[in-house]
Each structure stands twice: as structure tokens, then as C-alpha cells.
Amino acid sequence: MTGVVENVSRMLPEPEAAALLASFGIPYVEHDVARTADAAVEAAAAIGYPVVLKVVSPDVVHKTEAGGVLLGLKDEWGLREGYDELIQLVRASCPDARIDGVLVCRHVPVRCELIVGAVYDAVFGPTVMVGLGGVFAEALADVVFRVVPLTRRDGLEMVRELRGAGLLATFRGEGPVDLDAVAGILVHVADSMLGHPEISEIDLNPVAASADGCVALDARIIVRGGFKMGF
Amino acid sequence: MAGHAIDEGAMVHDDAAIRRMLNARRVAVVGASRDPKKLSGTLLPSILTGGYTGEVFPVNPKADVVAGLKAYPSVTDIPSNLDLVIIAVPARFVPGIIHEAADKSAAGAIVISAGGRESGKPQFEREILQIARERGLRFFGPNTQGVAYAPNHLSAVFWPVVTVPGPIAVVGQSGAVVAAITDWAQDDGLGVNASISLGNQADICESDVIRVLADDVQTRAIALYLEGVDDGGRFVNAVRKVGPRKPIVVLKCGRSQRGREAVASHTGSLAGSDQVFDGVCRQFGVVRAEDSESLYDIAKILACMRLPAGRRVLVISSSGGSCALAADVGDKTGLVLPDLPGELVGALRDIGLAEWGSFANPLDLGSPFVEQFRAAIRITDEANVADIILPVFGDPIEGAADLMAELVPETRARLCAAYYGGGAVEQFERRRMQRAGVPVFPSPERAMKAIGASCWYGEKRRMWEAEP
Secondary structure: OOHHHHHHEOOHHHHHHHHHHHOOOEEOOOOEEEEOOOHHHHHHHHHOOOEEEEEEOOOOHHHHHHHEEEEEEEHHHHHHHHHHHHHHHHHHHHOOOOOOOEEEEOOOOOOEEEEEEEEEOOOOOEEEEEOOOOHHHHHOOOEEEEEOOOOOHHHHHHHEEEEEHHOOOOOOEEEEOHHHHHHHHHHHHHHHHHOOOOOOEEEEEEEEEEEEEEEEEEEEEEEEEOOOOOO | OOOOOHHHHHHHHHHHHOOOOOOOOOEEEEEEOOOOOHHHHHHHHHHHHHHOOOOEEEEEEOOEEEEEOOOOOOOHOOOOOOOHHHEEOOOHHHHHHHHHHHHOOOOOHHHHHHHHHHHHOOOHHHHHHHHHHHHOEEOOOOOOOOOEEEHHHHEEEOOOOOEEEEEEEEEEHHHHHHHHHHHHHHHHOEEEEEEEEOOOOOOOOOOHHHHHOOOOOOEEEEEEEOOOOOOHHHHHHHHHHOOOOEEEEEEEOOOOOOOOOOOOHHHHHHHOOOHHHHHHHHHOOOEOOOOOOHHHHHHHHHHHHOOOOOOOEEEEEEOOHHHHHHHHHHHHHOOOOOOOOOHHHHHHHHHOOOOOOOOOOOOOOOOHHHHHHHHHHHHHOOOOOOEEEEEEOOOOOOOHHHHHHHHHOOOOEEEEEEOOOOOOHHHHHHHHHHHOOOOEOHHHHHHHHHHHHHHHHHHHHHHHOOOO
């Protein structure tokens, strides 16, 4: 490695991203890092089944495409089998990837998937976004932007402006999504962009939103070179 | 990257210079041609026919008299100080003239001359900006069609000359769009308070003008045409302050796809330049128009009609077709057309509506007479069924203008009108109605779109007032 790399943007590994988000007050799904199948079983026992497994690797950008995500593992047997399968799949699709372990996460039933993000606009500077999330986020392109700083009222207004805002109200017998919790995340993301200019992009996708609140299930945080975890 | 830090103290000083330019009492016109077939030959006639009452000094080294006024060989030769210098000579002469203007204590210049970024020569703009900064001048342009300001009767423009003063300010980065909206407003009887073509904005930009017009009492709404925003932080600072006080309507074309910083996230790929601009507008209460007609219509309704208290609209018409069109647009714009209560239908029957009328909302009177409109508006307003009542005069209905002027002060609901399919009577009545300050639109669809926008801005204002 040469010093040049210092100036290049990089994506934080998920455990670091999750810890950083937690320090901003943004809820992240309960998780633990495991480097062996036994450690994964131990982590899952603490978190409770079912669990989700995700590969932790600085070289795998698209985890799902690389076979690095397994959902709904119901018990120890499934977990052990899943652990081996996940490592094999990632090795097959990305033979040179360094694998730092797996993230064992609580499986959160999803009422509604949102995407929350932040990016620098060339004209307006740091902006925050909310949209209907999940794998269809880009296809739906149902998103609303604001510039920072953001108030809680701005956050509520953003969510209400989504074309699909009806999905967040009482829908098919399910209670309305806790919009205050969504607005809270938006404000925290805005504040983190203001307070940390070394963060260049944030992607929380999906954010599981329900009547009881919301929690980020996956995160990409891009930082400029020289960023160090300082908390 | 856009910076948000702005020296607010310096801006106050800058704005004062722009105000002094708009209110200039001593104006030099450099490049005042005697030939009216040349563009620069139309500038001086515009100023004179616009009714300007200050002093005008034509500068033309080849003539002693231009347009009946004594001409001077150079700005330096003018025997008094100046407030404003209008420059319409080739680009290479502009820097020297800015120096001469500064020597005459001018507040600023309007640089009509082309020859900047549109000709691939941005260094020309940088050069005159540097001189202006050093000498303490502000300037519009270069490459602007001009600036007109009605309170000063100053039409420093190629066209159109401002002869009908009114409550809207038209500001834009395209001379043609500004001219078109100004033409419409004058032809309509609405009029304009300012008509400002920004040109290349080397110095004075849309954000400066927004701030200046916010403090301008005669301007009740700002119609803004943008092709792009150069300094996002400056724009945000301006609209954050002005949006809660004075309506700004913006039409932005999507041509300027400004580059983004390289992005690696979904958020980045979803951040089209228009999506971010739209978010900024919504955040600070800037109303977005989708085309030039809407820009004009929304500025008109916001300048002329008090903000509605809610989204309930009652459409009253003499024509079934226009009722249906209005109702369709109402659905799309989120307006509510409430049903009429039963007892109200009884009262409406008593005013002698035609048998083929429809006692619903839209209310089809079936008769093209002012008396039925008057009675229907009064009865429904007393029953408080709507926040806005929209009569659609769908025939050559005489007396419509007088009726509206009579009803506006005594009606609880907000009133605006559409006049549609009324031939020569319409032409006459529509202008009279608009001159009386009642917003009137040439179709029910355009009226409903404008109403929708006024409701949105009204909701923003109520929200800010309840909780600043």
C-alpha cells in the first residue's frame, strides 16, 4: 500500500458503519461479527433466531450479487449450513476477496422498506433523501430531497411528499408507520453530514419502518481518505 | 462544492447598490445608436417612451444629438455624477467604461454587450467583475436584454417597454421568457413592477434580485425563470429568508445537468439535479411552475388573491364542458370539490336556475347571465361550502368584471375567475376584471392549476406562522 490510497474515498466495513450510525443516534439492527461457524452460533444464541448472515469483506461491494447474504436462518443447523454455503459462494464469485468474517443480524419482519441517504450535490452541498426502499428503490425512484440542516418538521414533510406515502399509513390492516421515527433518522443523517465533512455519502437501504419505530438493516457509508473512527 | 458561508454584512451593502440602480435618477446610455434598426438604437427610445423622468445622457462619439437629446463623446464628458450606466457597445470597450462609470460615482451598470461565456470568452466576464469589485460597482449582465422598474418609470430594455405597472416582478436568465411574461402581464391588464433579464449573471444573480424584491413593497409576487443555479448556498440563503414573506414562483428548465461528484451510493444515483432543486423549493416554500403559462398564472394568483384558508373549491359555470375540465384538474392537483348540502340545493333552485342546470359541484347554472352568478356566489358563500369560489364565465357574459369587483370585498371565500369562449365580450371583460385586481384565467384548467399552487403556498405560510 502506498500513501496515495489515503486520498481515495472508501466504503466503511459494515460493522464500522453500524457503530458510527449508532453513535449518531441512528438505530441499527442488532448484530455481532463472527469469524467461525461456532462463533456465529454463539452470536445467534444471544440475538435470537431467526437470523440473517452477511459477509464482511472490504472487497465485496455488492454483497447480495456475490452470494454474501442469507436470510431467515431459523436454527443452529440452518445457521451452520448457511455459514459454509455463504463462504463458498463468496469464494466462488470473488476468489480474491478478503473475508473478515460474517455479520450475524437479528431478522426483522419488515412492514415497509425505506431508503434513507445523504449525498453532496454539486450546487447545493450536502443533501438528505428519503424514498421507498429495498431492491426496487432505483426502479421506483420515489424519493424526496432536502438540503441540510434539517428540522424534524422538514423530515415529516419529506415522508408525506412521497408518491407512495399511502403505504406508510394504515394499509391492509397494518397500523401506520411511526413517521416521527423516520423523521428522527433523517434529522440524525443531516446532522452527521453537517458535523462530519469527511463523510461523503450515506446509504441506509433498507430501513425497516413499522408502527414501533424504524431500524436500518444495511448501510453504506463512503468516507474521504484520512477518515478515522473517532468515537 | 457549494459553500453555505456567506458574508451577510457585505450583502446588505450590495443590495443597497442594486436598489440605487433601479431607482436611478441620472442614467448614461453608452452606445446609444441613432439607427433604430440597430438593437442599441431601441434602448434610448424604450427609456423615453417608458416615461422616465430622470436625466438621460446618451454617449455617442459620432453624434451631437441622439433621439432629441444632447449626446456626449464619452462618459467622462458628462457634466454630472451618475447613478446608472447602460452599456451597449462591443465587449472590448466595456472595461474602460466601467472605470469611467466608477469615476462618476455610479452605483452600477447594465451590461447589454455580449461577448462573455456565450461566445466562449468567460475571461471577459472575469475582467469586468474584477474591475467592478475593485471600484465598488454592481452590474447586470453581460448579455442581458435589460432591466425595467415601474416605480421609477425606467425601461432600460430593448423590449418590452413597461407601460402597465402591476404587482408582479418578472426575473429570468432568458430575455425572451422575461419579455413574454411581461407582454402577457401588460396585455392582460395585470402589469409588472419589474422586468429583469439577468443575462450571464457575472455579478448580480437571481439570489441578489430575490432579496432586493423581497423588500420592494409594490412587488407582491416574484416570477422567476431559471436555467441553473450557480451558487446553491446563496440561493438557499435568499429563499430561506424571502419564501415565508413573499411568494416566489420558479420555472426551471432541466437543460443544465450539472455534474455531481462521483457517487457510489443508491442515493447518489437517485439524486438527479432536478430532484435536489425540487427539494430545495419545497423546503423553503418556492412554488414550482411546470411551464411558462403556469409561471405567469401562479404569480398572478399569488399577487392578486389573498391566500385561501383551505383546499375546498366550488366551481360555478354557465357551461357543462368547462365544469368537467375544471373538475378533472381539481382531482389531479389535490383540490377538494365538496358536495353541496341538500338545503343549499333548495335555496339554489329558488334563484331560478335553468331546468337543465346541475345542482352539484361543479355547479352548472345553465344560464349565461350575471344575475344567476351573483345569486349563486352569495348563497354558497354564506353557506361556507368552499374556501375558493371559481366562477367560469363560459359565454359572452357582459358585466362579469363589475360583478367580480363587487363581490370580492364582501365574499368570505377567495374569488378568482376563468373566462372562456366569450369572444369579443370576453376580451373586454377579462382585461377589466384583471385591472380591477381580480385574477382571471383564460381557461378553467389554468385557473384550477393556479388555485392548487396558491393552496400549497397558503399551507406553507400557515405552517410557518403557527410554528416559525
